[in-house]
Amino acid sequence: MSALLFAPYSMRDLRLANRIVVSPMAQYSATEAGHATDWHLMHVGNLCVSGAGLVIMEATAVEPRGRVSPRCLGLWTDAQAEALRPVVEFCRSNGQAALGLQLAHAGRKGSVGRPWEGQETVPPGQGGWQPVSSCDLAYPGRPVPHMLSVEEMAALRDAYVAAARRADALGFDLIELHAAHGYLLNSFLSPLANRRNDAYGGDLAGRMRYVLEVFAAIRAAWPAHKPLGVRISATDWADGGWDADDSVALARALRTQGCDYVTASSGGISAAQRIDVRPGYQLPFARRIQQEAGMPAMAVGLLHEPDLAEQALQDGAAELIALGRGMMWEPRWAWHAAEALGAVADFPPQYARSHPSMRFGDPGRAYLRRG
Ligand SMILES: Cc1cc2nc3c(=O)[nH]c(=O)nc-3n(C[C@H](O)[C@H](O)[C@H](O)COP(=O)(O)O)c2cc1C
Known part of the structure; x- marks a missing residue:
């Protein structure tokens, strides 16, 4: 049987050459104005010629308080869009991968230093800010966040939309919320973080409301031919928290709003989380979302063994x-x-001679494809 990992996949008008996605990874390497730098050109440019079908650029803040650190990428100004342009253009003219962007807001976990500098809280006045959240409940060890009012939530929803419009104008193929x-x-x-007692808190429907409103607003502004997905934490891994049943319910609701896929990640909301981390540990959540909600799932989390990745696709997870x-x-x-699974990967022609078969004189063209 031919490898599913290297079979094309389509979402709306976007056709991916294969099922391999570079997961969004914050680089903490923007300027303090949230502008992309040469690091992004090198990092994303490299990944766009990696043979993956889709590269999703890192969590990109929709407003200043939405950054994790003062050195995170932003897309709330036109100048930030211009700084991203060379990255997008490089990938367009050299890469075989489609290019996505993750739109993000750090909420109550924002205003910290870079991971390799200790990730301590950066206070207001020293480059930091007071974080915002659904309510004034702090993440342990972090400052008390400002609880967003309904008016502030509406303005923030508009900030997501404005960032999505900039991403479209830049030529991104896909957005992940x-x-x-x-x-x-x-x-x-x-429920471990949301203690609101208005329409945006309480039961599952109340807690999902803002996410669904933000999603709908982006979907309305983002071109109909371009896919829009959502990354969720499918479980909080903590008593009394969000769980896989809730994730299936959210995926069903998102499906009715035109969501193209859900990425099943997990954790991060509670310091009490207990996770048994091992290869494929988040796959059961992807499987439930796909099979019970009928929502295409993107699996993530220690899937770097080709056989395991292939099996997840073959199993319908x-x-x-x-x-x-x-x-x-x-x-x-x-x-x-591709070599391990007997498949064909995209290859930039500049690197063709690196292929083992080429080094020994066999043109090896069966392995090489210019996308
Ligand atoms: C350096 C680094 C930065 C990350 N930044 C993001 C991010 O911006 N957005 C996100 O959703 N996940 C982020 N993640 C999580 C990854 O996308 C991924 O879900 C996680 O690392 C598990 O997959 P893996 O085992 O293949 O690494 C980050 C992970 C790492 C290691």
């Missing part, structure tokens, strides 16, 4: 396989997976 990992939209969904750390460690992962 970040509603996972304890960040703002996740803090509306989870997911339509797409996202890799994060495995791709940073080995940006040629797709080429090696």
Whole structure:
């Protein structure tokens, strides 16, 4: 049987050459104005010629308070869009991958330093800000967030839409809305973080309301031919938290609003989370979302063994396989997976002579394809 990992996949008018996705990964390498830098050109440019079918750029803030750190990428100004343009243009003219962008808001986990600098809280006045959240419940060890009013939530929804319009004008193929990992939209969904007693809190419908409103507003502004997906934390891994049943319910609701896929990640909302991390540990959530909600799932989380990734697709647990750390460690992962699975990966012609078969004089063209 031919490898599903290398079979094309279509969402709306976007045709991906294969099912391999580079998972969004914050680089904490923007300027303090939230502008992309040469790091992004190198990092994203490299991944666009990796043979993956889709590269989703990192969590990109829709307003200043939406950054995790003062060095996170933003798309709330036209100048930020201009700084991203060379990255998009490089990928357009050299890469075989489709290019997506993750729109994000860090919520109550924002205003911290970079991971390699300790991730301590950065106070207002020193480059930081007071974080915002669904309510004034702090993440342990972090400052008390400002609880967003309904008027502020409406303005923030408009900020998501404005960022989506900029992403469209830049030529991004896809948007992923970040509603996972304890960040703002996740803090509306989870009962562990949302203690509101208005229409945006309380029962499951109340907690989902803001996420669905933001999604609908972006969907209305984002071109109908371009796909829009959502990343969720499918479980909080903590007592009394959001769980897989809730995720199926959310995926069903998103499906009626024209969502193209849901990425099943997990955790990040509670310091009490207990996770048994091992290869494929989030796959059961993708499977339930796909099979019970009828929503195409993107699986993620320690899927860097080609056989495991392939099996997940063959089993119907997911339509797409996202890799994060495995791709940073080995940006040629797709080429090696193609060899392991007897498939064909996209290859930039400049690198064709690196293929083992070429090194020994065999043209090896069966392995190489210019996308
Ligand atoms: C350096 C780094 C940055 C990350 N940044 C993001 C991000 O911006 N948005 C997001 O949804 N997930 C982010 N993640 C999570 C990854 O996308 C992925 O879900 C996670 O690493 C698990 O997949 P893996 O085992 O293939 O790495 C990040 C992970 C790493 C290691």
